[in-house]
Amino acid sequence: MSAVPELRITLAGAERVVAGGTTYGDALEADGRSVIAARANGELKDLAAAVSEGDVIEPVPVGSADGRAIVRHSTAHVMAQAVQEIFPEARLGIGPPVENGFYYDFDVKSPFTPDDLKRVEKRMREIVKQGQLFSRRAVSDDDARAELAAEPYKLELIGLKGGAGSDDGADVEVGGAELTIYDNLDPKTGELCWKDLCRGPHVPTTRSIPAFKLMRSGGAYWRGSEKNPQLQRIYGTAWESRERQDEYLHLLEEAEKRDHRKLGAELDLFSFPDELGSGLPVFHPKGGVIRRVMEDYSRRRHEEGGYSFVNTPHITKGHLYETSGHLHWYKDGMFPAMELEGAEYYLKPMNCPMHNLIFKSRGRSYRELPQRFFEFGSVYRYEKSGVIHGLTRVRGMTQDDAHIYCTREQMQDELKSLLNFVLQLLKDYGLDDFYLELSTRDDSDKFIGTAENWETATEALRQAAISSGLELVPDPGGAAFYGPKISVQAKDAIGRSWQLSTIQVDFNLPERFELEYQAADGSRQRPIMIHRALFGSIERFFGVLVEHYAGAFPPWLAPVQVVGIPIAEAHAPYLHDLAKKARERGIRIEVDASDDRMQKKIRNAQKSKVPFMLLAGDEDIANGAVSFRFRNGEQRNGVPIEDAIDEIVSAIERRVQV
RNA sequence: GCCGACGUAGCUCAAUCGGCAGAGCAACAGUCUUGUAAACUGUAGGUCAGGGGUUCGAUUCCCCUCGUCGGCUCCA
Structure with missing residues (x-):
């Protein structure tokens, strides 16, 4: 018989024997349309790759999460090819799949115009129609460097191979054990049309891309750092079918209709007068009614929940923020000082230091803990001009801010009931689909305090989160500089997630403010502080509710009922x-x-x-x-x-x- | 802050390749008195975002500032 060795593989739970040289595509009898890749022993593979002895093989359907990502990644390649054909001087950055689509970054002489995008998209459709083959080939580092000599960014990625930097999408290009280049080949002549350094896998041919559309372009820093040069990014979307793509585009339209900036003007709720400055909203009578009802209800619930109401001013001498550390850690986010009577006054970016002063205004007993201070506190933050966005990112806002002072022993129970309180209240406002994010520290030096305290606080938050029964998503490195936090993410009526409430544990500020209470044994103890904003900010929550309800508020919130x-x-x-x-x-x-x-x-x-x-x-x-x-x-x-x-x-x- | 696009009446949008700025809706006035998503007629409304420059002349071309939008970065 033949000298071709036989291989044993597992397919759909059953063992099979196939001839050597059999591809995953052969084994799966994949058509390259509904099944576009294979998963072998957990790893994604091209259909054209050869099976190995002992492989456990599953199909990757085009509509699965992996399938979509592959389609999108391949579409990004097609886009890059089209861009380089039209703009031969364009140098390649990276081109990963992302949620709902993909992007590719290019270094070009001048930014893309909408007209450019049309030309690129047109060329992409031709490439897709042509059915170019994605052909994988392993290369040595040196060969890759030689082949990609004209692509400085790719060369940089080759240098990074195996290094850390996997948080910026670069691993899509060079994440594998060996470097690979994908050649796009003309299906008739086998001629090389284009090539790109890429880990893969890809769809078998460009014809396997069922639906795509270029969305927009914009600047993007190389490898995500503003110290690096700015490239031009083109975003696109791609889907397993025209129908799914249309659904997605329809969702975007729906989101546009719900845009709170648009509805806010149409329904006469609020505006941003140019005279006031960017990011400073005013609420009109109809918006004012909604705010008042939102706030009134919140006040009532806080009263029932055992909170004490406090009030604090909008500005303070700088010393307070030296004590709190804000002027050290957070100065860039604050409006600059006003000089008055030889002192520097600052607009307040956070309420917590002032609440601490209230706690400190007299001796405190363990008998009065937990002490819960609540305030609708106005804060001002110097947000960079480019990030201001409707009511969701402003420079002046009102937080429904609470600070809870408790003992170490009380912390766990307090966090549990707090989370429960927060979720219940959000439900009352009509949001009922949540998940939680646990933001913790990483090795960065921006975090202060002892590792032990961080561990204690993180664990207490984790326990509270688990007891809620909600999905918990880790967010390493996302904590505030003074402590870990849980944030409540709510999904709105059309499935978008919004970060709302945050709950943070803080050992640091009580230390800096030398907060104390007298314990039952007469000793002086340091309380633990829990920061908590429920709406996040009233403005932001207002905006979220406008979008959630598409402006059609339930009667209790409707300005005119x-x-x-x-x-x-x-x-x-x-x-x-x-x-x-x-x-x-x-x-x-x-x-x-x-x-x-x-x-x-x-x-x-x-x-x-x-x-x-x-x-x-x-x-x-x-x-x-x-x-x-x-x-x-x-x-x-x-x-x-x-x-x-x-x-x-x-x-x-x-x-x-x- | 960075890259790009944009800024014309309260709103949505025209026009002027550098030569007196236009419509619909909204507002106001009048006529009409109607059973579940737009009655009719008229009136008024603009330093064409603001400032500077080029020009006989700038809303139009150039520069700066402010603001908006889309990205990036950031979001304690």
């Missing part, structure tokens, strides 16, 4: 009467007595996303009734006035969405 619409002018007094009764029950109601047609009034109320419209004409008046129109266009006619008011009051009190 009811609009009364007379069928004709003569019916207005009847609605004014009704409105008076409703206001007595605490309902925010307006009667639209303008000259507009009834249909126009409905349209206006609908556009302002009012939860309830109450219409009244001759028929209703004859019956002492009113007719509902709801946001979804449904109506219910002839409802007795008292019943209508009861129904609205009930919806408000139960904080339900309608």
